[in-house]
Amino acid sequence: MAKMISCPCGWTLISPQGNDDIKKHIQIHAKDHHPGLTETEDEVEKMIKTV
Numbered sequence: 001m002a003k004m005i006s007c008p009c010g011w012t013l014i015s016p017q018g019n020d021d022i023k024k025h026i027q028i029h030a031k032d033h034h035p036g037l038t039e040t041e042d043e044v045e046k047m048i049k050t051v
């Protein structure tokens with residue numbers, strides 16, 4: 001099953017590769033678009049949905 005994450009800014013990512021891939025991409029996204037925002041791994045996990 002694919003995993004999906006939605007950022008509050010409207011950015012959405014769907015990955016068939018699982019949580020590790022999602023976490024990698026949300027970190028890149030946060031760094032590029034929300035510098036100063038820090039999300040813990042726990043918070044990121046809560047944002048991940050299975051689709």
Ligand SMILES: [Zn+2]
Nearest residue numbers: 007009011033
């Ligand atoms: Zn965002």
